[in-house]
Structures are given as C-alpha cells and as structure tokens.
Amino acid sequence: MEKKIAVIDYGMGNLKNVKNAFNFLGYSAKITGDFEDIKNATYLVLPGVGGFKDAMATLKRKGLVNPIKDAITEGKKFLGICLGMQLLFETSEEFGYSEGLGIFKGKVVKFDENIVNLIPHIGWNDIEILKPSEEFKGIENKSFFYFLHSYYCVPEEDIAAAACDYYGKFTACVKKDNIFACQFHPEKSHKEGLALLKNFIES
Amino acid sequence: MLAKRIIPCLDIKNNEVVKGINFEDLKSAGDPVALAKKYDDELADELMFLDITASSEKRKTILKLVEKISENIFIPFSVGGGVSEIEDIHNLLNSGADKVSINTAAVINPEIIDEAAKKFGSSTIVIAIDAKKVGDEYLVFTYGGKKNSGINAIQWAKEVYNRGAGEILLTSMDKDGTKSGYEINLTSMVVRSVKIPVIASGGARDAKDIEEVFVKADAGAALAASIFHYENSGIISIKKYLKSKGINVRL
Incomplete structure (x- = not known):
C-alpha cells in the first residue's frame, strides 16, 4: 500500500522540519489542512509548537477537530509531536483551563516553578522506555532526544510508553492502539529521532 | 537528566564558512552544509550559524542556505547576525531555523x-550578549563589539530574561580568541541571575575549559568555533572526556 503521510497544518510552529525528516528518510509527506488529504492519508502527524489554547482554537476554526477524531477512531496510524501530543488529552491548565481533543484521559500541566529551576525544558534528555513497542525498535533505552516544552502530559490511563527525568519524572511518550505520541521532537533528535519516525511508518 | 550541550559555531560570509576551515577530508571546506553534516555526525548537540555577510543581498542568500541546512541536518540550529526586525525572524524560522539569535537590535x-x-x-x-570588563563591571557591547552601550551585562541579562528570551548566548569579548578558557566569573554571574539556559562563548581551548565552564559556572551549553576542527579535540573526544568527569552529555 502506498504510504501517504499527512502533516496536519494548523498554523502552529515549524512543520517543515517534520516534512524534511520524512523526506530525508525517503517518504513523501504533505503539509496539509485539507479534509480530503487527511481522509486519504495512511499516516497522520500532528506536530506543533506554541500555546495549547491557540492551537485548539485554530483546530476548531479550521474544522479539523472532527476529521482528526474520525481518523483516529477509524484506526489510522497517528503520531503526535510535542504540542500535538498534549492536544490529545482532555484538558490543559494553560491560562487556567483549556479543553483538548480528549482522545486520552488526563491533563496537561506546567512544570512547577518552585521545583524546576529552568523553564522551558530545553535540550537533550534521556528517556526510559517503559513499554517496548515497534516505535522503539533499534533504539536503546536511555537514548537522548531533543525536548522543548514548559508543559507535560499526565495520563489517567495506562498508556505511558516512556518517561523522562527533569527535576522528577514525567511522561515522554504514550502509546495506545494506533496512536503514538512523544513530548520530544523526533525531527530534531538526530539518528534516534529519525529511527523513531521510520519505525512509526514501517511498523 | 538534561545533558550539557556542545555547540559548534560557524561564521558564514557570502554563503561560505570563513573561520577555521581545516577539515581536510571535505571537498569544499567552506561549504556550510557539508560542515554542518560533519558536526551532526560527530554528535554536536546543536549548531549556531552567524551570518557576517554585509550586503543588501544577504537576506535572500542566508534564507536559501537555512533551507538547505534544514533539509539535511536533524538537530536544532540557530541563526544570527544582523537580525533587526520581526520580519527577519519570521523569514528565518519559516526557512527552517529552529532559533534566531538577536544582538544589537535588542539593545x-x-x-x-x-x-x-x-x-x-x-x-x-x-x-546574544557581547560583554567586556570595563573597570570593575561587565558592560554590553554592540555592533560586533565595536560600540560600548554602557549597559551593565548582568542587568541586561535579567532584562532580556524578563522580556521573554528563551536562552542567552553570552560571549566574553575579553576571552574571545585568546584560547585561555571561558570567563568563569561573568558566566557564573549571568547563570545565577536568570532562569533560562546560558550558552557560554569565548576563550575555549580544550575539553578542560569546557569542563570548567560546566562545573564552575553551571552553563547549560558551551559554544566554540575553531577548536572542534582539530582531530584531537573533536566533539566526540571532548564529550568522552566530559563523561569521564561525571558530566552528563549525549554520547
């Protein structure tokens, strides 16, 4: 089957680098906000950098909420990156309270300024693989990935696939059925990041 | 645990790397994309490109270069040099840069x-803050170190942090080019004044200097230019040394 990768365009952050990484791996990927493209894609990627509330407002305005939910329900392979992972949860405490896509039970919270010295969490941090899955094939436990975020996900169901330690442990990856999502940026995480993207497509 | 970062800096002029181009195994030693790939292979944690081209054509050429780099390098990279307007930042990010560094325009x-x-x-x-010791205080210099702004560097660091900067690239003009180690005192003062990562720059000669700025000043990252070009101080060997000293690095 032809691999059609749709990188969902909703105007949040640099999507081109995600496309560049897929292209470098030899896949064709399209940055798109078009319903038909999303429907026809075999793989959906939801990236994003920026504010949770703005992101949800934009997804709603562009009419993308239902197409994304439908694709996930249908069982289409889905990858959430950074903000794209956070949006899968029910709520975020950013600016008080914001509602997300609600695919996963749980919330998105900010690093506690009283405990965490430097916010955002910027840089390379190692992850602990909690549940080995196809996405981690060939990737050693404790490999480093590039993180860039001030908020993190707190799942209320058993979906954590990897954890990261930054002034305490937080969920770095989640996996459930057809959905994989990571807080770090695989498109900026050198060989391990590219391996993860490749595994996502090939698994 | 968060790793300390090693960041090679490439000075770009008219789309060529102009400083420290000693790689013998590269066909075009000054080709920024080839050099960036080599650093990427050697486990650089990030790359910094400083555009020192001084022509009106510069913006177009640097944007094309940024685009080409972003298609080939899958680690974060920053671009700086002559960024003066919001539109410059927009264009650089849109071309694929992950971060943009601003110096004089911010002052x-x-x-x-x-x-x-x-x-x-x-x-x-x-x-980016270029600081120099004048009397008993550190002052911010602008226009590539030519003009004394009269602003206290520590105060300026606090201000840029409060205004929303994500990182500070701190260059000691007293140390830059001297190969006598980083300015530990200045770096340490800035690190203690802000709650964002500080990238130390200026004066690195070897792995021990990098160890010192991580251990004594707690810099989040160490930036250097020419030292990484020599075989005995390649990034991997520097990282191995740092790891042997108990410093967390990505290897």
Missing part, C-alpha cells in the same frame, strides 16, 4: 524581545 529596541517571544514562542528567541 537598541528591547521591545523586539517581547514581541518576538510572544509571536514565535520564547524557546525560539536567543539573545
């Missing part, structure tokens, strides 16, 4: 920091 018009951080997110905005 002239500090509000550009607030505006840029709000528009593009703090994490994309690096403020």
Whole structure:
C-alpha cells in the first residue's frame, strides 16, 4: 500500500522540519489542512509548537477537530509531536483551563516553578522506555532526544510508553492502539529521532 | 537528566564558512552544509550559524542556505547576525531555523524581545550578549563589539530574561580568541541571575575549559568555533572526556 503521510497544518510552529525528516528518510509527506488529504492519508502527524489554547482554537476554526477524531477512531496510524501530543488529552491548565481533543484521559500541566529551576525544558534528555513497542525498535533505552516544552502530559490511563527525568519524572511518550505520541521532537533528535519516525511508518 | 550541550559555531560570509576551515577530508571546506553534516555526525548537540555577510543581498542568500541546512541536518540550529526586525525572524524560522539569535537590535529596541517571544514562542528567541570588563563591571557591547552601550551585562541579562528570551548566548569579548578558557566569573554571574539556559562563548581551548565552564559556572551549553576542527579535540573526544568527569552529555 502506498504510504501517504499527512502533516496536519494548523498554523502552529515549524512543520517543515517534520516534512524534511520524512523526506530525508525517503517518504513523501504533505503539509496539509485539507479534509480530503487527511481522509486519504495512511499516516497522520500532528506536530506543533506554541500555546495549547491557540492551537485548539485554530483546530476548531479550521474544522479539523472532527476529521482528526474520525481518523483516529477509524484506526489510522497517528503520531503526535510535542504540542500535538498534549492536544490529545482532555484538558490543559494553560491560562487556567483549556479543553483538548480528549482522545486520552488526563491533563496537561506546567512544570512547577518552585521545583524546576529552568523553564522551558530545553535540550537533550534521556528517556526510559517503559513499554517496548515497534516505535522503539533499534533504539536503546536511555537514548537522548531533543525536548522543548514548559508543559507535560499526565495520563489517567495506562498508556505511558516512556518517561523522562527533569527535576522528577514525567511522561515522554504514550502509546495506545494506533496512536503514538512523544513530548520530544523526533525531527530534531538526530539518528534516534529519525529511527523513531521510520519505525512509526514501517511498523 | 538534561545533558550539557556542545555547540559548534560557524561564521558564514557570502554563503561560505570563513573561520577555521581545516577539515581536510571535505571537498569544499567552506561549504556550510557539508560542515554542518560533519558536526551532526560527530554528535554536536546543536549548531549556531552567524551570518557576517554585509550586503543588501544577504537576506535572500542566508534564507536559501537555512533551507538547505534544514533539509539535511536533524538537530536544532540557530541563526544570527544582523537580525533587526520581526520580519527577519519570521523569514528565518519559516526557512527552517529552529532559533534566531538577536544582538544589537535588542539593545537598541528591547521591545523586539517581547514581541518576538510572544509571536514565535520564547524557546525560539536567543539573545546574544557581547560583554567586556570595563573597570570593575561587565558592560554590553554592540555592533560586533565595536560600540560600548554602557549597559551593565548582568542587568541586561535579567532584562532580556524578563522580556521573554528563551536562552542567552553570552560571549566574553575579553576571552574571545585568546584560547585561555571561558570567563568563569561573568558566566557564573549571568547563570545565577536568570532562569533560562546560558550558552557560554569565548576563550575555549580544550575539553578542560569546557569542563570548567560546566562545573564552575553551571552553563547549560558551551559554544566554540575553531577548536572542534582539530582531530584531537573533536566533539566526540571532548564529550568522552566530559563523561569521564561525571558530566552528563549525549554520547
């Protein structure tokens, strides 16, 4: 089957680098906000950098909420990156309270300024693989990935696939059925990041 | 645990790397994309490109270069040099840069920091500070170190942090080019004044200097230019040394 990768365009952050990484791996990927493209894609990627509330407002305005939910329900392979992972949860405490896509039970919270010295969490941090899955094939436990975020996900169901330690442990990856999502940026995480993207497509 | 970062800096002029181009195994030693790939292979944690081209054509050429780099390098990279307007930042990020570094323009018009951080997110905005010791205080210099702004560097660091900068690239002009180690005192003072990562720059000669700036000043990253070009101080061997000293690095 032809691999059609749709990188969902909703105007949040640099999507081109995600496309560049897929292209470098030899896949064709399209940055798109078009319903038909999303429907026809075999793989959906939801990236994003920026504010949770703005992101949800934009997804709603562009009419993308239902197409994304439908694709996930249908069982289409889905990858959430950074903000794209956070949006899968029910709520975020950013600016008080914001509602997300609600695919996963749980919330998105900010690093506690009283405990965490430097916010955002910027840089390379190692992850602990909690549940080995196809996405981690060939990737050693404790490999480093590039993180860039001030908020993190707190799942209320058993979906954590990897954890990261930054002034305490937080969920770095989640996996459930057809959905994989990571807080770090695989498109900026050198060989391990590219391996993860490749595994996502090939698994 | 968060790793300390090693960041090679490449000075670009007319789309060529102009400083420290001693790689013998590269066909075109000055080709920024080839050099970036080599650093990427050697486990550089990030790359910094400083555009020192001084022509009106510069913006177009640097944007094309940024685009080409982003298609080939899958680690974060920053671009700086002559960034003066919000539109410059927008264009660089749109071409594939992950971060943009601002220096003189921020001193002239500090509000550009607030505006840029709000528009593009703090994490994309690096403020570069060139500091020099004058009497018993550190002062900020602008226009590539030519003009004394009279502003206290520690105060300025606090201000850029409060205005929403995501990182500070701190260069000691007293140490730059001397190969006598980083300015530990200055770096340490800035690190203690802000709650964002500080990238130390200026004066690195070897792995021990990098160890010192991590251990004594707690810098989040160490930036250097020419030292990484020599075989005995390649990035991997520097990282191995740092790891042997108990410093967390990505290897």
